[in-house]
Amino acid sequence: MKKQIFVAMIFLMVSFSLADFNCTLVDGSCGTGTSYYKLHNYTNSHVSQYNYTSENYTWQLCCDGPDLSRECDESIIFNMNNYTNAHASFNNYSLGNYTIRNCISSDAFKSDVYCEYAAYCPQN
Numbered sequence: 001m002k003k004q005i006f007v008a009m010i011f012l013m014v015s016f017s018l019a020d021f022n023c024t025l026v027d028g029s030c031g032t033g034t035s036y037y038k039l040h041n042y043t044n045s046h047v048s049q050y051n052y053t054s055e056n057y058t059w060q061l062c063c064d065g066p067d068l069s070r071e072c073d074e075s076i077i078f079n080m081n082n083y084t085n086a087h088a089s090f091n092n093y094s095l096g097n098y099t100i101r102n103c104i105s106s107d108a109f110k111s112d113v114y115c116e117y118a119a120y121c122p123q124n
Contacts, residue, residue, distance in 0.1 A: 021065035021106070030062035036070065036077060037061050037102050048084035049100070057084070066108035075115050077102045091115055 024033075025042070035050040039059035048057045050070070061077075076091035079098040089098040104115070 021063070021068075023061055023063040025059060026062050027059050030060060033062035033064045034068050034070075035060045035062055036104060046085050047078075047080060047088050048086060049080070049102070052084045054084070063104065065106055067106050069105050069107070070103055071105045072101050072103035075104050077104055077115050090117060 023036075025039075027042070037050055037060065038048045038052060038057040039045040040048075040057055042059055045059070048054070050060065078088045078091050078101075079093060080086040080088050080100040080102065081097040083100060086100070087098075091101075
């Protein structure tokens with residue numbers, strides 16, 4: 001059985017979880033989790049790379065799970081047109097200026113982690 005990440009319009013994502021894998025959009029620090037990208041606001045926002053430090057980008061996607069990394073060998077969450085103050089595109093669109101990839105992978109799940117876009121996130 002494949003593990004799926006349902007992404008409801010990248011900037012409207014609230015949270016998703018699968019077994020020992022959990023991601024949540026938080027305003028502030030990730031604590032022990034790993035940051036994957038940052039947002040200026042909760043909705044209708046520009047995005048920045050996870051390691052961009054600015055008081056204007058306080059929202060971030062934080063994930064906890066076994067052996068998580070930002071390697072792009074498994075799943076591209078989305079592509080960006082810049083490292084900060086950026087627009088985002090679907091993970092299968094990398095033409096033009098959208099060449100900076102935000103990715104998630106796990107050695108524990110191997111090729112079972114992938115992203116899918118949906119209008120809403122189902123409960124299970």
